[in-house]
Amino acid sequence: MAVVGERSRYVGVDLTNGHVTDAVIESVEQDNPSAKITRFPGYAKVEAIEKLVINRETVEEALGEEWDTEDLQLIVTSYYGFIREWDDDQIIIQWDNV
C-alpha cells in the first residue's frame, strides 16, 4: 500500500498571505509546540500534530488590535482535521481517532 502510515498525523489550515495571517501564524507557533509552517506562493500551510489551537487572545497580541475568531473565515482557504471547537475565544482543529 502506497499510503504513508507511519508518520505523525498532522491537522492544518491553509491561510492566504497577509498581515492577519502573519499574526495567526505567530500565535500558532506560540500556542502549539508541534507547529509547522510551510510557505507557498500566495498562502501558508499551518500545521500541528493531531491538534491545532488558535487562541483569540494570542492573535490579538500579535495583531495589536481586537480580532473576532469568526474572521478567520476571511483568510482560511482550506483545512484538514475536524473542527472540534469554534467559539469566541478559541478554534480547535483535531482528529478524533488518534
Add this chain to the structure above:
Amino acid sequence: MSKKKKRGLKEEYNLFTRDLDWEPSYVSWDEMYPYAKMEGIKIHDWSRWEDPFRVTIENYVRIQAEKERKFQAIRENIDMMQSQLDISDARWLEAMKLFMGAAAPSEYNAHRLFQFVARHVPSPAIRFAALTQSVDELRHVQDQVLMFNNYNKYYQGFHSWRQVASRHWLMSVPKSFFEDALTAGPFEALAAISFGFEVVFTNILFVTVGSMAVKNGDQTYTGVGFTSQSDESRHMTLGMMAIRAMLEEDPDNVPIVQRWLDKWYWRAYKGFAVVPYMLDYIAPRKLMSWKEAFEMYIEDQVFNGLFKDLEPYGIRLPLHAQDSIKEKDHLTHQVALLLNRLPHVTFFHPFAPNEQDKAFLAEKYGSAWEDIWAKKWEQQTDPDHDHIYPGLPQLCQTCQIPMIFSEPDNPEETCFRHSVHEGETYHFCSDGCQWIFDNEPDKYKQAWLPVHEILSGNCGPADKLHEYWGVEPEDTGDYYESLNYKNFTKWKEIRAQGI
C-alpha cells in the same frame, strides 16, 4: 472592525439558526420532506448535529460582503496597473480557459444542487449550511464571469464561455459530473459534492492552482481563486458533518455511505483529469507536480488523515483508490498527449512541452518520464510525421473522457472495459467507471455522449461543429502559432523598450 456582541457565537447560532426549525402541522413530515427516506438513510436525532462554523445570517452577510469588497478592489487594481502584462507567459491563459471554463458553469450547477439539499435534507444545521453554500456558489460564478471579462479585454478565446461550457465535447466531462450529482437523492447529492468533491478534491484544485497563479503573475485568477476558496472551508465542514451524521446515526447507513464514497471518489478523480495537465504542462512557472499534489492532498490529508478517522465507523478507502495511486506517475502525460493530438477540436491551444517543461517532468517523474513518456513525446513531435488525430475519440460511458487511460499495472497498455446491458454494449476507461455503470445502468445508459450525438447529426453539420460549439477558428491550434502568443510577445517587446 471587531464589535463585541451581546451574545456569544454558540448562543447566537443556536437561536438564529438551529432553533428556528419547526415541526410541520399543516402537512405531514413525509409530505414536507418527500425525498428524505427514499435513499434508505436513517437519522434518529438531527438536533444533536450542528455546523462547527456556527454561521448565522448576520455574520455570513458581514463576512461575505468583506470578501467581496476585497475581490472588487483587486479587480479594479488589475486594470489600473496593466497587470495583464505581468503574467509569466500568455500560455498560462490556456489553463484558465480549460479550468475556469469548466469551473464557472459547475459553480452554477453547485448552486442549484445546494438549493435542492437545503430544501430536502431534514436537518436544520445542514439546511442552513446548504443555503449559505448555494449563495456562495452564485457569488463564485458571478466573480468568475467578471474574470472572463478581464481576460477577454486582452486575450482571445474567452468570448463564448457559456456556449462552450454547454456544448463543447470536452465540457461534457464536468457537466455530466454535476448533472449526475444533481439527479441523485438529497443525501447522495450531499455526499457527492460536499464530500467527494469539496473535502477530497477541491484543495488540490483551488489551493494549488491559486498558488500557481501567484507564481505566474496572474492577479485576476489570484483574486477570484482565493475569494472562492475562502468559502470552501465552510463547504468542507458541511461535507464532513453530513458524512459523520449519517455514519453515527445508524449502522445501516454505513454500506450506503461507503458505496457513495466509492462512486464519488472515482467520479471526482476522473472529473479532475485535466488538473494534472495544468500543473505539469501548461503552467509556464511550475509550483508542484500532479504527483506531489496528489501525495500531499489526497494520500496524506485524505487517505492517511481523514479516512483513518472514518475507520471506526467501518469505512475503508474508496474502492478504486489504489488505481488512482498507481496512476499518479502517468495520468498527466496521458491527458497532455491526448489534447496535443486534438488541437483542431479544442477550444484552447494545446502545445508540446518545451525544454524547460521537459526538465521539470524528468525531475518530477523520474523513470516513468524517461522510460515511457519522453519517448511518446518524441514520436508525437517528430516533424516527419503528422500526429494530429483526425477522427472522433471513443468516450467512456461514465466519465465521458476519451479512452486514454492505462491498465493500472501496465502504463503502456490502454485499459478497455465493457458491459452489456439490455443487449447494448457500453465502453469504459477503467474498472472504476465500469463499476459505477454496473451499479446504476439505467442512469448511465442515458448519458449524452458528444461523439455519439455528433455522429447522429444532433450537433449540426459535421463541417460546422465549431459554430455549434461557439469556437472561432483562431481559438484552436497550437499555442505557439496563436494570436495570444503573437500579441503577448509583441506587448512584452514594447514594454521592454520602455514605450
